[in-house]
Amino acid sequence: MTTQPHPAWTPPADLVEASVLRDYQAWLVARGLRPAGAETEPYADLHRWSVERPEEFWGSLVDYFDVPLERPPGAPVLGSRAMPGAQWFPGSTLNYADVVLRHRGDGVAVVLVVEDGTRAELTWEDLRGQVGAVA
Incomplete structure (x- = not known):
């Protein structure tokens, strides 16, 4: 018989509601990228989405955080899924100092x-x- 470990700390509800995770989830729902109601279990939903559809997930993070990537028109988020050797944002550049x-x-x-x-x-x-x- 296995038991689930208990978390060492659970943040108060007001902190959870004010978190970047909640804001990101609401942003996704507002743009139609995630279904309404997905924010009830944001971590589990986002984890599942990141595994099942990594191109959409990582593309949305770049947009949400306004990462100033220079991307060729029509360039994919994920050029190759091969592991090891996945190619993320092929042809894109990022000026670290700007960020x-x-x-x-x-x-x-x-x-x-x-x-x-x-x-x-x-x-x-x-x-x-x-x-x-x-x-």
Whole structure:
């Protein structure tokens, strides 16, 4: 006889409802990508969908999170399903600096701690300025 393990922690309902997972699920339903009611068990539904239809799942994540992929017109999300060796977003490019620098925070972006304990910090504003100077 097997028993299901009990979770170590269950988030309160208000935290669940305010989560990115719930927002993503509602976004999918609003666009007709998932059936209404699928959000009642978002993790199980999304896991099943990601396994059964990975092209739709990963394509939707790119759209939801507004990932700035440069994709050739009509390029598939998944060029080959072979494992190992699957080809995701073939022909697409992504500028990592553009993605990282989309963050508009005012706080610390990078912390450097040297072996001797010396510490240095770089703010998001400084980081954007230094990257812009290099560009």
